[in-house]
Amino acid sequence: xxxxxxxxxxxxxxxxxxxxxxxxxxxxxxxxxxxxxxxxxxxxxxxxxxxxxxxxxxxxxxxxxxxxxxxxxxxxxxxxxxxxxxxxxxxxxxxxxxxxxxxxxxxxxxxxxxxxxxxxxxxxxxxxxxxxxxxxxxxxxxxxxxxxxxxxxxxxxxxxxxxxxxxxxxxxxxxxxxxxxxxxxxxxxxxxxxxx
Amino acid sequence: xxxxxxxxxxxxxxxxxxxxxxxxxxxxxxxxxxxxxxxxxxxxxxxxxxxxxxxxxxxxxxxxxxxxxxxxxxxxxxxxxxxxxxxxxxxxxxxxxxxxxxxxxxxxxxxxxxxxxxxxxxxxxxxxxxxxxxxxxxxxxxxxxxxxxxxxxxxxxxxxxxxxxxxxxxxxxxxxxxxxxxxxxxxxxxxxxxxx
DNA sequence: CGAATGACAGATTTCAATATCTGTCATTCG
DNA sequence: CGAATGACAGATATTGAAATCTGTCATTCG
Numbered sequence: 001x002x003x004x005x006x007x008x009x010x011x012x013x014x015x016x017x018x019x020x021x022x023x024x025x026x027x028x029x030x031x032x033x034x035x036x037x038x039x040x041x042x043x044x045x046x047x048x049x050x051x052x053x054x055x056x057x058x059x060x061x062x063x064x065x066x067x068x069x070x071x072x073x074x075x076x077x078x079x080x081x082x083x084x085x086x087x088x089x090x091x092x093x094x095x096x097x098x099x100x101x102x103x104x105x106x107x108x109x110x111x112x113x114x115x116x117x118x119x120x121x122x123x124x125x126x127x128x129x130x131x132x133x134x135x136x137x138x139x140x141x142x143x144x145x146x147x148x149x150x151x152x153x154x155x156x157x158x159x160x161x162x163x164x165x166x167x168x169x170x171x172x173x174x175x176x177x178x179x180x181x182x183x184x185x186x187x188x189x190x191x192x193x194x195x196x
Numbered sequence: 197x198x199x200x201x202x203x204x205x206x207x208x209x210x211x212x213x214x215x216x217x218x219x220x221x222x223x224x225x226x227x228x229x230x231x232x233x234x235x236x237x238x239x240x241x242x243x244x245x246x247x248x249x250x251x252x253x254x255x256x257x258x259x260x261x262x263x264x265x266x267x268x269x270x271x272x273x274x275x276x277x278x279x280x281x282x283x284x285x286x287x288x289x290x291x292x293x294x295x296x297x298x299x300x301x302x303x304x305x306x307x308x309x310x311x312x313x314x315x316x317x318x319x320x321x322x323x324x325x326x327x328x329x330x331x332x333x334x335x336x337x338x339x340x341x342x343x344x345x346x347x348x349x350x351x352x353x354x355x356x357x358x359x360x361x362x363x364x365x366x367x368x369x370x371x372x373x374x375x376x377x378x379x380x381x382x383x384x385x386x387x388x389x390x391x392x
Numbered sequence: 393c394g395a396a397t398g399a400c401a402g403a404t405t406t407c408a409a410t411a412t413c414t415g416t417c418a419t420t421c422g
Numbered sequence: 423c424g425a426a427t428g429a430c431a432g433a434t435a436t437t438g439a440a441a442t443c444t445g446t447c448a449t450t451c452g
Contacts, residue, residue, distance in 0.1 A: 240427075408438100420425105
């Protein structure tokens with residue numbers, strides 16, 4: 001399946017794992033399948049990942065980190081803070097909506113995986129609220145945001161927009177009124193950050 | 197079980213249904229159980245509710261309406277709009293948190309039921325956002341809120357506080373930092389409604 | 393000698409036979 | 423005569439035996 005001559009890196013195993021998940025779905029994806037896809041015995045996979053749970057957690061982290069990376073580009077950009085925050089929230093919504101819409105089965109698979117790997121999800125949420133904190137701080141420094149506790153407010157911004165990034169709401173993301181609902185919530189939140 | 201002399205009203209059947217749900221849980225609660233609890237044959241239950249699904253939907257609606265009624269008292273009260281809105285959101289959070297904390301198994305049961313009765317849930321959300329619209333309108337009339345589209349903003353307020361009323365977040369309601377998180381989101385949203 | 397293998401025990405999943413439940417309706421009961 | 427019953431057919435759920443999978447480790451391979 002994959003060139004057996006190449007070194008067996010964790011990354012190659014994770015790639016094969018995602019492929020197996022895509023092919024068979026979460027419920028039927030076994031470690032034996034991953035090993036077969038790589039042309040090795042399943043004992044070899046266990047040499048790199050101590051348990052099946054560890055393998056699943058690693059592939060989940062990889063998936064979450066891809067979104068974090070996209071948003072980091074927005075965070076480190078040079079936009080004006082209010083525009084940047086709006087852009088960041090829109091980019092998060094867009095990323096999630098496309099993942100859900102482009103390959104619904106794989107999205108469902110990763111939804112199951114995130115549900116069983118809350119530690120990885122908590123770390124991901126920490127990454128994202130960290131980026132939000134940076135944007136808010138920039139806004140406070142330039143006098144365009146008025147914020148008490150930066151980290152607490154970043155968390156509040158993240159939680160108040162949950163409808164547009166939490167996978168439990170994925171079924172609603174394809175509704176025609178979703179963009180309007182996103183604008184309503186985003187505008188309300190941005191108004192809440194603006195100095196009087 | 198129940199006095200067989202009394203007339204068999206839909207309300208009595210729903211009471212018995214809730215009792216059976218509490219005793220057996222959603223998965224094992226059958227129409228036969230409900231009939232047995234009432235001391236009648238299951239055919240008689242089918243005389244009042246066309247299907248088991250209709251019975252489940254009715255008992256779900258009854259459960260949701262109890263919360264709506266509590267909040268209606270706040271909505272029709274005489275508080276100042278900003279205080280009333282904060283009070284309303286806190287009452288909603290409190291009602292849900294207590295339902296989840298006081299009888300977790302029954303709460304899980306109703307979570308399953310709401311998931312399979314989205315029509316009843318949509319109606320419930322319509323009721324609640326209707327109440328929010330009334331509070332916002334009051335605030336606009338008194339000049340303490342600045343709102344474009346009343347209904348859209350009511351919906352935005354409801355969605356942005358989902359962390360504190362959507363059952364999917366129930367596991368987080370008992371965390372020690374939940375009240376602080378509630379305050380952060382509520383304050384952010386209220387600031388977003390205030391005129392500049 | 394370190395990386396890979398595959399046989400193995402215990403845990404988990406699958407599958408098909410069996411039991412229970414849903415929804416109907418001809419009949420009974422008050 | 424209208425409300426309640428319970429036997430019934432088809433649908434759904436339960437159960438336990440068989441198959442598969444996870445994780446280990448003594449052995450093999452390069």
